[in-house]
Structures are given as structure tokens and as C-alpha cells.
Amino acid sequence: MFEFDIDAQDAGSGARNGRFHTPHGIIETPVFAPVGTQATVKALRPSDLHDLGASLVLSNTYHLYLRPGDELVRDMGGLHQFMQWPGPILTDSGGFQVFSLSSSRKIDADGVTFQSHIDGSRHRFTPERSVAIQENLGADIIMAFDECPPPNEYEYVKHSLTRTHPWLLRCIEAKTRDDQALFGIVQGGIFPDLREESARFMMDLNLPGYAIGGLAVGETKAEMAATLDVLNPILPRHKPRYLMGVGAPEDLVNGVLRGVDIFDCVLPTRLARHNTVMVLGGKMNLRNAQYERDPQPLDGTCTCYTCQHFSRAYLRHLVKANEILGHILLTTHNVHFLLELMRRIRAAIAAGTFRAFADEFLSHYA
Amino acid sequence: MFEFDIDAQDAGSGARNGRFHTPHGIIETPVFAPVGTQATVKALRPSDLHDLGASLVLSNTYHLYLRPGDELVRDMGGLHQFMQWPGPILTDSGGFQVFSLSSSRKIDADGVTFQSHIDGSRHRFTPERSVAIQENLGADIIMAFDECPPPNEYEYVKHSLTRTHPWLLRCIEAKTRDDQALFGIVQGGIFPDLREESARFMMDLNLPGYAIGGLAVGETKAEMAATLDVLNPILPRHKPRYLMGVGAPEDLVNGVLRGVDIFDCVLPTRLARHNTVMVLGGKMNLRNAQYERDPQPLDGTCTCYTCQHFSRAYLRHLVKANEILGHILLTTHNVHFLLELMRRIRAAIAAGTFRAFADEFLSHYA
Numbered sequence: 001m002f003e004f005d006i007d008a009q010d011a012g013s014g015a016r017n018g019r020f021h022t023p024h025g026i027i028e029t030p031v032f033a034p035v036g037t038q039a040t041v042k043a044l045r046p047s048d049l050h051d052l053g054a055s056l057v058l059s060n061t062y063h064l065y066l067r068p069g070d071e072l073v074r075d076m077g078g079l080h081q082f083m084q085w086p087g088p089i090l091t092d093s094g095g096f097q098v099f100s101l102s103s104s105r106k107i108d109a110d111g112v113t114f115q116s117h118i119d120g121s122r123h124r125f126t127p128e129r130s131v132a133i134q135e136n137l138g139a140d141i142i143m144a145f146d147e148c149p150p151p152n153e154y155e156y157v158k159h160s161l162t163r164t165h166p167w168l169l170r171c172i173e174a175k176t177r178d179d180q181a182l183f184g185i186v187q188g189g190i191f192p193d194l195r196e197e198s199a200r201f202m203m204d205l206n207l208p209g210y211a212i213g214g215l216a217v218g219e220t221k222a223e224m225a226a227t228l229d230v231l232n233p234i235l236p237r238h239k240p241r242y243l244m245g246v247g248a249p250e251d252l253v254n255g256v257l258r259g260v261d262i263f264d265c266v267l268p269t270r271l272a273r274h275n276t277v278m279v280l281g282g283k284m285n286l287r288n289a290q291y292e293r294d295p296q297p298l299d300g301t302c303t304c305y306t307c308q309h310f311s312r313a314y315l316r317h318l319v320k321a322n323e324i325l326g327h328i329l330l331t332t333h334n335v336h337f338l339l340e341l342m343r344r345i346r347a348a349i350a351a352g353t354f355r356a357f358a359d360e361f362l363s364h365y366a
Numbered sequence: 367m368f369e370f371d372i373d374a375q376d377a378g379s380g381a382r383n384g385r386f387h388t389p390h391g392i393i394e395t396p397v398f399a400p401v402g403t404q405a406t407v408k409a410l411r412p413s414d415l416h417d418l419g420a421s422l423v424l425s426n427t428y429h430l431y432l433r434p435g436d437e438l439v440r441d442m443g444g445l446h447q448f449m450q451w452p453g454p455i456l457t458d459s460g461g462f463q464v465f466s467l468s469s470s471r472k473i474d475a476d477g478v479t480f481q482s483h484i485d486g487s488r489h490r491f492t493p494e495r496s497v498a499i500q501e502n503l504g505a506d507i508i509m510a511f512d513e514c515p516p517p518n519e520y521e522y523v524k525h526s527l528t529r530t531h532p533w534l535l536r537c538i539e540a541k542t543r544d545d546q547a548l549f550g551i552v553q554g555g556i557f558p559d560l561r562e563e564s565a566r567f568m569m570d571l572n573l574p575g576y577a578i579g580g581l582a583v584g585e586t587k588a589e590m591a592a593t594l595d596v597l598n599p600i601l602p603r604h605k606p607r608y609l610m611g612v613g614a615p616e617d618l619v620n621g622v623l624r625g626v627d628i629f630d631c632v633l634p635t636r637l638a639r640h641n642t643v644m645v646l647g648g649k650m651n652l653r654n655a656q657y658e659r660d661p662q663p664l665d666g667t668c669t670c671y672t673c674q675h676f677s678r679a680y681l682r683h684l685v686k687a688n689e690i691l692g693h694i695l696l697t698t699h700n701v702h703f704l705l706e707l708m709r710r711i712r713a714a715i716a717a718g719t720f721r722a723f724a725d726e727f728l729s730h731y732a
Contacts, residue, residue, distance in 0.1 A: 040684060040691040047671070068658070068683040076661055076679050084675045292434070295442055305413070309450045313442050317434040318406060324693055325406040 002181045002208040004240050012355040014232045014259030017346050020209070020240050022088040022140035023179045024080060025055065029240060029261035030345055032252060032338045033058045033090060035269065038067070039083040042269045043324070043331040046084045052304075052332070053339045056088045056141075058264040061133055062097030066116050066123075070136035078138030090141040090264070092244070093130045093171075093185075096148050096213075107147065109163065127170035135177050143211060144171040146185045151219045157189035165201050172205065181208040183242060189214055190223045192230045199234045210235055211242040212260070216251070224251070228258035235259070249278060249341055250365035253358050256345055268334030275319040277330050278337045281364030284312075286330065291316040304336035305329070368547045368574040370606050378721040380598045380625030383712055386575070386606050388454040388506035389545045390446060391421065395606060395627035396711055398618060398704045399424045399456060401635065404433070405449040408635045409690075409697040412450045418670075418698070419705045422454045422507075424630040427499055428463030432482050432489075436502035444504030456507040456630070458610070459496045459537075459551075462514050462579075473513065475529065493536035501543050509577060510537040512551045517585045523555035531567050538571065549608060551579040556589045558596045565600045576601055577608040578626070582617070590617070594624035601625070615644060615707055616731040619724050622711055634700030641685040643696050644703045647730030650678075652696065657682045670702035671695075 001021060008017040018029040033056040034041045034049065041049055041057060049057065059079060064070055076082045079089055095112070098105055102114035104122075111126030130145035145167050149160040168184050175182055184202040188194030202210060212231060215224050228243070235241055240261040246252070247265020255263060271278065275286045279299050284291075294312035302308075306315070306329040318326030341361075348357035367387060374383040384395040399422040400407045400415065407415055407423060415423065425445060430436055442448045445455055461478070464471055468480035468489075477492030496511035511533050515526040534550050541548055550568040554560030568576060578597060581590050594609070601607055606627040612618070613631020621629060637644065641652045645665050650657075660678035668674075672681070672695040684692030707727075714723035 038683070038687045038689055039680070040689050043690040043694070045671070045691065045694060046675070067687060068679070072659060072679065075659060076677060082677070082680050082683075084680075293438060293441060305411070309412070311442060311448070313434070313438065314405070314448050314450075317404070317448075321404045321433060323404055323406050324409040324690055325411065327690055328409070328411060328694070 001179070004209070004238060006238065008350050008352075010349050010354045011352065013257040013358070015256045015345070015349050015354045015358075016259070016261070017349045018240065018261055020261070022181070024086060024088045024140050027056050027088050027262075028346060030252075030256045030342055030349075031056050031262055032247065032342045033262065033264040034335050035060070035264055035266045036083065036085070037266070038063050039073070039079060041335070043272065043327040044335065046086075048332065049085070049335075050087075052336050053343065054087070054335070056090060056262070057085050058090045058092065059083070059137070059139065060097060061091045061094035061130065061137065062101065064091075064137060065094060065133050066118055070133040074136035074138070080138065088141070089139040091134050091137050091139040091143065093143040093145040094125055094133065095130070095145050096245075098125055099148055107163070127167040128174040131171050131174040131182075135175075135180065138180070140180060141209065142180045142182050144168045144182060144184050146187060146213060148214050148217065149187065149189060151189040151214055151217055151223070153189070154191055154194075157187070157191060157194055157214075161187060161194060161198055165198070168202065168205070183207060183209040183211045185211040185213040185244070186231065186235075187214045190219050190227055192227075195227055195230050196234055199231055203234075203236055207239070209240040209242060209262075211244050213244050215243065216245045216265075221251070221254075225254055225258065228255060228260065232259040247338060249338065250362055252338070252341060253345065253361050256349075256354075257358055268338050269331050272327055272330035272334050275326070275330065277333050286312065286316045286319045286326075288316075298333055302333065302336070303340070304333050306333040367545070370575070370604060372604065374716050376715050376720045377718065379623040379724070381622045381711075381715050381720045381724075382625070382627070383715045384606065384627055386627070388547070390452060390454045390506050393422050393454050393628075394712060396618075396622045396708055396715075397422050397628055398613065398708045399628065399630040400701050401426070401630055401632045402449065402451070403632070404429050405439070405445060407701070409638065409693040410701065412452075414698065415451070415701075416453075418702050419709065420453070420701070422456060422628070423451050424456045424458065425449070425503070425505065426463060427457045427460035427496065427503065428467065430457075430503060431460060431499050432484055436499040440502035440504070446504065454507070455505040457500050457503050457505040457509065459509040459511040460491055460499065461496070461511050462611075464491055465514055473529070477511075493533040494540040497537050497540040497548075501541070501546065505546065507547045507549060507575065510534045510548060510550050512553060512579060514580050514583065515553065515555060517555040517580055517583055517589070519555070520557055520560075523553065523557060523560055523580075527553060527560060527564055531564070534568065534571070547574040549573060549575040549577045551577040551610070552597065552601075553580045555580055556585050556593055558593075561593055561596050562600055565597055569600075569602055573605070575606040575608060575628075577610050579610050581609065582611045582631075587617070587620075591620055591624065594621060594626065598625040613704060615704065616728055618704070618707060619711065619727050622715075622720075623724055634704055635697050638693055638696035638700050641692070641696065643699050652678065652682045652685045652692075654682075664699055668699065668702070669706075670699050672699040672702075
């Protein structure tokens with residue numbers, strides 16, 4: 001279980017095709033995981049996700065712990081059964097949401113006390129608690145409890161590693177299920193020495209996979225790329241690398257170039273809720289008056305259900321009228337856009353043409 | 367075009383199986399038409415409607431005239447193309463919404479002036495205008511412009527017929543497309559003499575179908591049934607009869623018993639938006655705490671996607687968390703519930719067992 005087979009390695013970059021084995025199936029990498037924060041990828045049914053070609057789905061420990069509760073999910077048969085996603089699931093540790101969503105949080109060496117963003121009730125997460133919750137949820141891949149520090153503050157980030165690293169050891173110690181892969185999360189902000197320190201600490205633990213945390217949280221794209229360039233030669237090549245919270249199309253390609261295997265992001269579903277779709281090289285906001293009488297599909301080359309059926313004029317009507325079908329159709333297109341991009345990335349790596357593919361694709365985002 | 371073939375007539379009631387031929391396909395009757403007010407059946411894609419077995423879909427002239435505008439729909443290829451529903455569509459005349467949704471309306475012998483419920487702008491509908499708008503939308507079945515009076519006020523209802531009947535003649539005169547069937551709407555409230563007067567006036571016009579309007583607007587169930595009993599022997603047997611705005615399960619069965627062929631209602635989609643599903647003999651509100659840890663499907667005998675996959679506990683979680691998937695899954699179940707009921711009704715009529723079927727079904731609603 002949790003073997004990672006590398007089927008192809010791009011000659012001119014860190015890109016590789018792999019297969020990560022989990023209890024609920026094989027994840028072909030590089031992979032993008034749609035996010036189902038509250039045990040649902042917003043506006044999509046599991047059958048839709050399947051039809052779109054999703055393999056890995058992410059869900060959020062913080063949200064599910066607060067509502068409906070991890071014990072309820074466990075008693076209903078676990079997250080796969082509860083949300084009826086038969087494929088692989090990844091849960092985060094809850095740490096990121098505690099720091100970004102909750103209020104009145106107090107961090108100490110042992111853990112974090114915080115107030116729910118839903119009802120203000122007080123709660124406490126520790127590494128042990130995070131693992132216990134994630135064991136109740138039952139995902140295939142679970143994440144170590146860590147702190148996600150502001151990426152540019154050297155002293156803060158350095159001190160934060162003195163929490164994140166012992167917390168990882170406690171997560172390993174607390175873990176009881178052998179059908180879940182615990183990934184460590186490399187932190188260190190934008191600082192090469194701290195990233196290297198964090199990566200080397202974790203590599204010694206021989207975990208089934210390594211996440212790169214603390215990016216896409218305010219640093220520049222150049223800083224993100226430089227950080228990935230630092231980690232690419234350090235992280236073990238025979239383990240999957242997961243770049244957390246990244247989903248902009250150009251970031252996916254840049255991440256794959258630098259050896260990343262797994263991505264997740266709310267971007268496709270969140271953009272859809274803001275009436276926006278991704279197209280090659282940019283975005284379109286469907287509320288824009290220019291689409292009022294536009295009979296074209298969003299993208300004439302796209303094979304998604306939305307583009308195969310509906311005009312921009314109709315989609316604009318739906319979003320103007322605040323119809324749920326607008327959310328459904330825009331979400332469908334955006335998730336398809338990223339999953340199709342990953343399929344093309346995997347095909348290009350297999351064909352030995354990924355460098356050229358990446359150059360051409362990124363030229364649309366220059 | 368617009369032939370109505372009667373394939374089976376129930377021996378013990380007015381129920382019959384028919385096929386109504388339209389430019390976009392044959393409607394097997396008795397039929398329930400889901401309502402797509404704003405050119406979308408809320409929370410369902412056309413492919414979902416198809417999978418659920420919908421044949422006829424209703425859309426609202428008043429809403430589409432105001433937004434996105436009937437001329438835009440015409441320019442985008444008409445309503446079938448715009449909303450990508452390839453099957454039969456029925457549009458109402460806009461009259462009912464003018465009376466129920468708009469403000470500052472003033473009715474005169476020629477038509478109605480009203481203010482938009484969206485932006486307060488002033489508009490005027492006449493029989494000619496309603497037909498012109500419906501011709502722009504391009505539905506297979508269009509409705510005469512009428513007044514829907516309060517059902518219990520005899521003098522008002524009687525006077526209202528002196529508007530509704532001349533308006534029907536003007537609709538017939540205004541109509542230019544021969545690929546649309548114009549139905550007249552029998553009014554007359556709960557008063558047998560007025561209903562008979564209205565029905566006989568319309569029958570002389572030899573229209574392709576007849577709607578029964580002005581019911582399900584405040585009268586009792588007994589008054590609705592009595593009114594249908596008055597009309598059943600009067601209305602021509604070889605034309606489809608359409609009971610407008612009726613969708614409660616027991617009303618569907620009672621309507622079929624009394625010779626009704628076509629029904630429409632927002633009930634299944636509206637209930638879903640209020641976290642409520644239909645089950646045999648009643649309803650369930652998924653916000654109810656009793657479902658918090660209930661692993662059962664909504665209905666263990668139901669074959670819809672929702673019941674085949676999800677627990678009440680999960681559905682309750684979705685509605686508590688205000689997730690779009692909750693709307694989608696509850697809508698799916700409710701629309702399936704009514705379409706499945708109609709399938710069973712048609713099968714019972716074909717098998718000669720409809721009277722027994724109706725008695726058994728209605729016993730759950732006694």
C-alpha cells in the first residue's frame with residue numbers, strides 16, 4: 001500500500017508521471033484534486049466528478065470537525081461512504097483553516113485553541129487531536145498538523161519550524177490506522193535554508209509522501225518557483241510531492257516542471273461562484289455585458305458538458321438571474337479545465353514532449 | 367401536428383392514456399411538466415431532466431420577457447436552443463404572474479399595465495403582446511392570455527369571463543406560427559355554471575387543447591375536485607386537458623381520475639429549496655434533527671440517484687451547511703417522485719388497474 005511507481009521522467013525538467021497506490025484506488029500523477037470542503041465539491045455530484053475524470057478529492061478536517069462532526073462521519077461509515085466518493089480522498093490537518101478562518105486563536109507549544117467561525121464555540125486542536133479526527137474521517141491520505149506561518153518573516157518562520165517539526169513526530173506517534181498515508185508538510189516560507197532544514201528533517205522519517213506548505217499565501221510567483229527549485233533536488237524522488245492550495249493553471253505547469261505530483265485548490269469552484277470561468281490564458285466573467293447576445297460556447301475547443309451545449313448568452317442569463325444551474329455549469333467547466341490540463345500534462349510527459357508543452361502553455365500566461 | 371391519440375381509456379373513471387404530438391416530440395399523457403421558470407428547471411441540467419424521464423417542460427413568459435427578454439431568446443435560436451431542452455416546451459401567457467408577482471397592475475378591457483418585480487419598470491401585456499412574446503420564445507404549446515380571478519367571488523369571476531373570452535379570440539387572431547398549439551384557458555372559479563359557460567365558449571373554437579385555469583389558488587381540495595367533475599363530461603374527449611399549476615401527488619391522481627392529461631407545478635423544485643422532500647403519504651424536512659444520524663435513504667424503495675446513494679444524515683448535513691448539492695439532490699428526488707408517479711399512473715391505466723391504483727395511492731393521503 002502507498003507505493004509510488006514512477007512511469008516516466010521528463011528529461012528536461014523535474015516532471016514525472018507516477019501512480020500512487022491507495023486503499024481506494026490508484027492516483028495517476030501529476031494530479032489536481034478538486035476540493036470538497038464540507039464533504040461535497042460545491043455544485044457537483046460524485047457522478048459528475050467521476051465523469052469529469054477526478055481521481056483524488058480533498059476535504060477539510062476543520063470544517064467537518066465542526067459540522068457535521070468527525071464522529072458522526074465515522075458512525076455513518078466514514079467519509080467515502082458519507083459523501084459517496086469511492087475514490088481516494090485526502091484530508092488536511094485543520095491547521096490552515098484554524099489560522100485563516102477561526103477567531104481568537106492562541107497557539108502554544110502543545111497546540112492551538114480557537115473559536116469556531118460558525119458559532120463562536122471554543123475548541124482545541126493538537127497534533128494528536130488532528131490525527132484522531134482524520135482517523136474518524138478515514139481519508140486515504142492524511143496530513144500532519146502544522147503551522148502555516150507568514151512566508152516572508154524569517155524569524156517567525158524559523159521559530160515556527162520548532163513547533164511544526166515536533167508536531168509531525170507527535171502525529172506519527174498518534175497515528176493508529178495503517179490504511180492511511182500520513183504526509184509531512186515542509187515549511188520554511190520563502191527562505192532556502194529553512195526549506196532545506198525542514199525537508200531534511202522530514203526525509204529522515206521516511207514518510208509515504210511530502211507536502212509543500214506555506215506557499216500560495218502571499219508570496220510572489222517568482223518566490224514560489226524559487227522555493228520549488230530549492231526543494232526539487234532535495235525531496236526524495238521516489239515519494240509523491242504535494243503542493244498545497246495551488247490551482248492556477250500556470251502554477252500547475254510550473255509546479256510539475258519542478259517535480260510536484262499532487263495539487264489541490266478551491267480555485268475552480270470558487271471562481272464559478274463568482275461567475276468566472278477559466279479559459280486558456282485568462283478568465284471570463286459571465287456578468288460582463290459583452291456576452292449578453294454571444295451565441296458562442298465559453299471555449300469552442302472545450303469538450304465539457306457546458307461548452308458542448310450552452311451559449312455564453314445563456315450562461316450570462318443564468319448568473320444574472322442567480323440560478324443554481326449557472327453555478328453547476330460554470331463549476332463543471334472550471335473543474336474540467338484543470339483536470340483536462342492535468343491529462344494533457346501527463347500525456348506530454350509520457351510522450352517526452354512536456355518541456356515544449358509547458359513552454360507553449362505558459363506563453364499564454366506571460 | 368398536434369394530434370392527440372388516445373391509447374387507453376380507464377373503464378371506471380375519466381383517466382386515459384394519450385400521446386400528444388408536438389414539433390419537438392410526442393408527450394405521453396398523463397404527464398407532469400417540471401417548471402423551468404427562468405429557462406432552467408432549478409438545480410437540474412437538461413441531461414438530468416432527460417435521465418429523470420421528463421418529456422414536457424414549462425417555462426414562464428412573464429419572467430423571460432423581463433429577463434433576458436423574448437427577443438434575445440429568439441435571436442439565440444428560440445427557447446429550445448437557448449436552454450438546450452430538445453423536447454416539448456409549454457409557455458404560459460404571463461397573465462398569472464402579472465397578477466401574482468408584479469405590482470401596480472391596472473387591468474382594462476384591452477390588457478394589463480404592470481410594474482416589473484425585478485426593477486419596477488412599467489410594462490403592458492395584451493393578448494396580442496402575449497402571443498408575440500410566446501412566438502419569440504417558440505414553445506410547442508402556448509397559452510391564451512387570460513385573467514385568473516379569485517375563485518370564490520361569483521360576480522368578479524363572471525365579469526372576468528367577459529375579458530378572458532374576448533382575449534382568447536384576440537390571441538387566436540394574433541397568432542402567426544403554425545408550429546405552436548394555442549390552448550384556451552377555461553375559467554369560472556368554483557362555480558359550475560360559469561365553468562360550463564367558459565368551457566362551451568372555448569369548445570366552439572376547436573382549439574388543439576384546453577387548460578383549466580384558476581384552480582390551486584385558494585379553493586379547497588373538494589372544490590377543485592367538484593370543478594373537475596363539472597368539466598370532465600363537457601370538455602371534448604379527443605383533446606388534451608391541462609390543469610394548470612397543480613402538482614401535489616394526491617391532486618395529480620385526483621386530476622387523472624377526472625380526465626386531466628397535463629399538469630405542471632413548481633412544487634418539487636420549490637419544496638427542495640425549502641429542504642423538503644416528498645415521500646409516499648407526506649413530506650420530510652431534512653433540517654429536522656431526527657435525521658442527524660439516520661443512515662437510511664430518503665425512501666428505501668426509490669430508484670432516484672439521491673436515494674440510490676445518500677443517507678438522510680448526509681442530506682441533512684448538506685442542507686444545514688447550505689450546500690448547492692443539497693438543492694440538487696433534493697430536487698432530483700422530488701422531480702423523480704412525481705415523474706415516477708406519472709409513469710405508474712400511465713402503466714396502471716394501460717393495465718386496466720387504475721381505479722385500484724388510485725384508491726391505494728390516495729389512501730396514503732387520507
